[in-house]
Amino acid sequence: MNPCTFQQLGIAATPVHTSCHILQQCIPQYTVGHPERLDRVHATLAAARTAAQSNSGVARCLSVVGAGYVGVGVNDLALAAHRLAVNLHQSQQGGLPPPTGLEQRF
Numbered sequence: 001m002n003p004c005t006f007q008q009l010g011i012a013a014t015p016v017h018t019s020c021h022i023l024q025q026c027i028p029q030y031t032v033g034h035p036e037r038l039d040r041v042h043a044t045l046a047a048a049r050t051a052a053q054s055n056s057g058v059a060r061c062l063s064v065v066g067a068g069y070v071g072v073g074v075n076d077l078a079l080a081a082h083r084l085a086v087n088l089h090q091s092q093q094g095g096l097p098p099p100t101g102l103e104q105r106f
């Protein structure tokens, strides 16, 4: 067991038995090429902000957050959602285009 776990849980005894398992097909993981896909999504959304309104559609103001993009755990998503909310507020206050949600990733 990780020494930090002993410290956090206040355990002083030495374990008499330990076992470790990899849980197959548990929380999904991103497939190869995910960062590059995010780069393309970010670039597409960012470009739509400056494109003529007639041909940019909803992408002009679309921001993304969630497990499909920037984290598979609740803690990652809470942080990403908080950052996006702050960035959306700041962009509105400053009269700037909305963030894509993918400005900070990995």
Ligand SMILES: Cc1cc2nc3c(=O)[nH]c(=O)nc-3n(C[C@H](O)[C@H](O)[C@H](O)COP(=O)(O)OP(=O)(O)OC[C@H]3O[C@@H](n4cnc5c(N)ncnc54)[C@H](O)[C@@H]3O)c2cc1C
Pocket (backbone or CB within 6 Å): 027, 065, 066, 067, 068, 071, 072, 073, 074, 075, 077
């Ligand atoms: C079995 C299991 C156990 C997990 N255990 C943990 C854990 O211990 N710790 C941890 O950190 N993470 C865990 N996770 C991962 C974590 O739960 C997810 O990463 C997280 O909930 C994803 O949040 P999200 O907001 O991106 O998506 P979701 O929580 O899936 O929210 C998406 C929402 O959008 C709604 N929706 C979907 N399509 C549409 C539509 N077309 N129109 C309107 N609404 C729609 C859905 O109904 C849903 O409410 C677990 C996941 C699973 C499945």
